[in-house]
Amino acid sequence: MTAGLDNVSVEDIEVSADNLDTAAAAAIYREHGCLVVRGLMVDYIDEICREIDHVLAETIDLITEARQVPEGWSTPNGALLLPAPKGFPRDKQIMCLPISYRNSAVFFRSALDTRTLDLVEAVLGPNIELFHEGQSLVKEAVGGHPKHLHQDASYFEHRFEGPMGQLNYAVDTDLQNGALYVVPGSFRMGLLEHEDTFSHLGLNGHQWPWERATPIEGKAGDSIFFHVNCIHGSKPNWSDKPRPVFINRYRTADDYVVVGATSTENRKAAEAQREQATKDNQRGLMVRGFRTFDSNR
Numbered sequence: 001m002t003a004g005l006d007n008v009s010v011e012d013i014e015v016s017a018d019n020l021d022t023a024a025a026a027a028i029y030r031e032h033g034c035l036v037v038r039g040l041m042v043d044y045i046d047e048i049c050r051e052i053d054h055v056l057a058e059t060i061d062l063i064t065e066a067r068q069v070p071e072g073w074s075t076p077n078g079a080l081l082l083p084a085p086k087g088f089p090r091d092k093q094i095m096c097l098p099i100s101y102r103n104s105a106v107f108f109r110s111a112l113d114t115r116t117l118d119l120v121e122a123v124l125g126p127n128i129e130l131f132h133e134g135q136s137l138v139k140e141a142v143g144g145h146p147k148h149l150h151q152d153a154s155y156f157e158h159r160f161e162g163p164m165g166q167l168n169y170a171v172d173t174d175l176q177n178g179a180l181y182v183v184p185g186s187f188r189m190g191l192l193e194h195e196d197t198f199s200h201l202g203l204n205g206h207q208w209p210w211e212r213a214t215p216i217e218g219k220a221g222d223s224i225f226f227h228v229n230c231i232h233g234s235k236p237n238w239s240d241k242p243r244p245v246f247i248n249r250y251r252t253a254d255d256y257v258v259v260g261a262t263s264t265e266n267r268k269a270a271e272a273q274r275e276q277a278t279k280d281n282q283r284g285l286m287v288r289g290f291r292t293f294d295s296n297r
């Protein structure tokens with residue numbers, strides 16, 4: 001099944017949240033740059049799904065008021081839209097939902113989950129902050145957008161290790177409705193060159209066809225952790241229901257973005273400023289440990 005760089009199957013990179021062996025799970029992540037923890041977020045699913053359904057309905061009502069932005073369109077409540085595929089009931093589809101730690105207490109609580117933080121600490125060390133404020137992507141029914149294979153570092157390259165991402169399935173997710181694909185071991189390649197794609201930065205589709213990646217089917221509440229250089233992506237949603245995910249990202253308390261981008265053009269401009277980047281305006285909320293003041297950062 002797997003044609004990943006580490007030639008492993010899903011069974012080799014997955015563990016159960018029941019009686020979680022944190023050290024063993026962290027070792028899988030360290031070896032492959034990705035890890036699946038079955039059932040880790042189950043306790044948050046009912047509540048977060050109610051809120052996701054709410055912002056989804058709210059966003060659909062606001063689509064006619066969307067304004068153009070460099071990445072697509074933005075609705076007044078803050079959703080990001082892309083052009084819709086042929087045969088879709090409207091000309092725009094939703095990509096990013098406006099739900100975050102700012103407006104959803106359950107989303108914030110999920111980011112403070114003890115078992116998750118134990119695992120993040122086992123990987124990143126004792127002093128951990130949140131990177132971003134929680135992200136939720138949705139693939140709408142019957143053709144919702146693909147997210148081409150990519151590395152998150154193309155969007156947010158960091159000075160040090162970079163964030164450990166935790167993508168959580170909000171609904172049961174399979175090959176039909178847009179399972180996440182990962183390439184175990186790809187994080188060791190460093191940051192690769194990305195191109196502009198329909199859904200922003202992505203890898204060249206000939207060099208990185210889906211066959212090189214491993215699909216992770218799962219249940220609502222399963223978590224997939226991935227390194228900022230782990231190649232991942234997901235195909236369109238061909239089911240008749242939306243497929244949302246919610247994402248938490250963690251990084252060491254001293255880390256910061258040196259290049260932030262959404263397109264090859266703005267990435268080039270950001271790369272020219274790389275040496276000017278500092279920790280100054282990038283202090284996230286601490287979720288473990290303590291941040292020592294460092295006058296050089």
Ligand SMILES: O=C(O)CCC(=O)C(=O)O
Pocket residue numbers: 137138147152167178179180232233234245247
């Ligand atoms: O919704 C998805 O599967 C895409 C998530 C993803 O690739 C990302 O957040 O980088």
